[in-house]
Amino acid sequence: MSVSESGLKVGARGLRRALKGDVASSILAVIASFLVGALIVLLFGYSPWEAYKALLQGAFGSWYAASQTLANATPLIFTGLAVALAFRGGVFNIGGEGQLYVGGFAAALAGIYLHLPGVFSLLAALAAGALAGALWAFIPAILTGRNPAILVVTTIMMNPIGTLLADYLLRYHFLGPGATTFETAPVAPAAVLPRFSDQSQLSFGILLAIAGIGLVYYLLFHTAWGFELRAVGYNPLAAKYAGMRSFRNTLATMAVSGALSGLAGAVVILGVYQRFVGGFSPGYGWDGIAVALLARNSPFAIILTAGLFGALRAGGINLNMATNLPVDLINVLLGLVICFVAAPDILRFLFSANWRLKRRPSND
Template structure:
């Protein structure tokens, strides 16, 4: 747990440098597998500038295409940015759930299952019940958030009552949620009439988030912003948030101070599940508008990286969610324009996780902390000198 605390509560500069290091290594990997670079290796010593030019163009060209697919390109303007915000919405919501649990000292691996349960309940309310506009969407949101909260709260309850580890519980709950969804989508209550594939009917128009700017971006992104503000307020301005942080810092000390650790555990996991459930709502009522077995994609697992990169702070998680959304949105354009496989984005994301999990490695790569270590060594030497002098005087 001390390692997790160091990763979560470390410097934000380390997170930024982890991204930089991952992008640099990713660029080297892209360039090393490029055909043009391979051709110039044959006459590297005769004309090294050809090799260096091809190497540079391969790396920067891929990242330029990624930027154009995620933020701006001359043909579509800022339309790619709207897609990035769309993809970022479930990442931000689920990431906030993981980050909130981290701040209470809990490792929530269950965002995937919480997204599935929240999305399943939200979708059912959206296609099975036909209600007036406004009320219908509100019911979809409430059921989705409540489903995620119950799924996460069950983990908190079992941990508080039995001492079972939340990592094992959430992993098992992920499998239960996944296979439960697979079962439901093959029943008449959830399967679209006339279909043999596991897909639900389309949600009613009254049950989906309104679209923004004529794109796939929907009001769920504004909900993600509001949730970020709410989590910030809970952690920094509320009594219950203080209890969460106290339990995360030292549960024994928090218990001695009068904090009900079991209650805090159940509550924080329920809130974490509710946030992940909001991600499920964003998927079914915002982006997809149907329920399938891939409703959660890999958002629940990517949310762990998002929370770690954001140092489990609400706004840091928000920014990390935007970054990973940009990776997802721009990867297709990168492959189309440069031929770079989409999998390189997964490699970069994995490298980010590696560097975040090893802060000393990042500090050593960028030369951070050398001055502090030198001053500490000088202080230790200064502390040893009087003791040596005293010992010498005593022997004389």
């Protein structure tokens, strides 16, 4: 083997590891849910063909549609990465929604009140969002992180605390001057994440999200920190025996995961609304769990799964206008995807008659 060849092999190694996983079953899950979705559409007396056509047009039919798909995907990439990274480290961070909300709020405040030269206003606002998200994940982690099973409960309970706290602060301390709706004053123009065009909600946030994918991949698969994080995630006991400090690791994992969720909020606030709007998130934090699950926690696959979810959200509006089918059909489709991902045996049963033969031999 020549030197360059082996170098290539080693370079591709992290990549292969990142992509490793059950790609086929995720694709099957999507196909299966669309098939079952078609049956449901039929049951309601509509043509599945028309429905999916409308959905597709709404998601990709024009530049505007495609940009809306990407705009919807942007926060989902961040929240998906947040969940995937935590999962790799063995913790189930379902506090994404709260972390995103406080992240968005902190980013807005920084954008309104911090006036820094040039691009630093924007950077400071983004950093504020990430920090707030990190803090919101760190609090439950330091209180209960020694027992990741409890961490699931505490992160979820931090969600209403975060959203209600931000709403309270908004209502009694930070309402915009003369605001008739539930929102702050606009952020300083220097802190706005620019959009690609005035019509679309797509901002430069999508580029940050893509950079985020690269960063998370690098962290997980090319640093000692990521090596340790994944080892603790797979087998905390063996990690401990090898000398790793799993609690410290869990704290760091949660902080980075929370920062990613916080960035999701910051990117929507600074790019789309350019001020803090109460209730701005339609559940990006929650959808991030599904995005990560479908992507099998692979950073690169998240761009596809977040894209799929973004497309369904964007296309759903057109589906409703074109066919009278309720937008909720989208939720049904997403729910089906999750069912099929979470219960792969159903798929195996549906797609392969002889699945019983694939069982592994017993240990001798």
